[in-house]
Amino acid sequence: MARFGTLAEHLGHLRIALASLDQQAALIDGWGQQLSTGFAAGGKLLAAGNGGSAAEAQHLTAELVGRFEMERGPLPAIALHAETSSLTAICNDYGPDGIFARQVRAHGRSGDVLVLLSTSGRSPNLLAAATTAKERGIQVWAMTGPGPNPLTELADRALVIESAAPTAVQEAQLVAVHALCSAVERYLPSASWAAEVEEVAW
Secondary structure, eight states: OOOOOHHHHHHHHHHHHHHHHHHHHHHHHHHHHHHHHHHHHTEEEEEESSHHHHHHHHHHHHHHHHHSSSOOOOEEEGGGGHHHHHHHHHHHHHGGGTTTHHHHHHHHHTTTTTEEOOSSSSOOHHHHHHHHHHHHHHOOOOOOOSSSSSHHHHEEEEEEEEOOHHHHHHHHHHHHHHHHHHHHHHSSOOOHOOOOHHHHHH
C-alpha cells in the first residue's frame, strides 16, 4: 500500500490511477446506458460504501436525484449508508456486517442496480450486500482498487482501478462517478421522458 507522501509523489500515483480508469471508459459508458434504460423502466439505483467511499456513493446518488449537468426529472437513487436511523438499528440488532444487506432486502427489486464502492474490495458489509443482491436478481456493480478481490469476484461487473495508493483509487473513483452521471444523462431516452418523470414525481 503506497502512502500519500509528498504532493509530487501522490500525483504520480494519481496519474497511474487515471490511466487505469481511462482504459475502462467503455465500461462506464455502458453502465450509463444501462442505468438510463433501467430508470425509464421503473428501476432504481442503490449505492453504498464505507468511509470516503460512502461519501462518493452518496455523491453519486445526489447527482442523480438532483441533477448533474442537464435539467431533467429526478432519478431514483438511494445511498444506503445515509439512512442513519436504519443503519444504527440494524447494526445494533444484527451486527455491522448486515447493515447494507438488510436494506437491500428492503428496497431492492429485480431490475434494480446495486453499486458498491471500496478501495480494498474486502469489506464484509459490502460483500454481504452483494450476496443478498444477487440472490434477489439485482445487478451488482463494483468500483474497487486493484483486483481481483472478493468484491470483484461477486460483482456482475467491476471497474477496477489498478493503483497501489488507496487515496488515488478513491480520487479516480470520483472521476468515474462524474463520468457515469454524464453518461446517464446522455442516454436518457428523450427530453419529453425527462419532463414526464418530473410530472409523476419519482
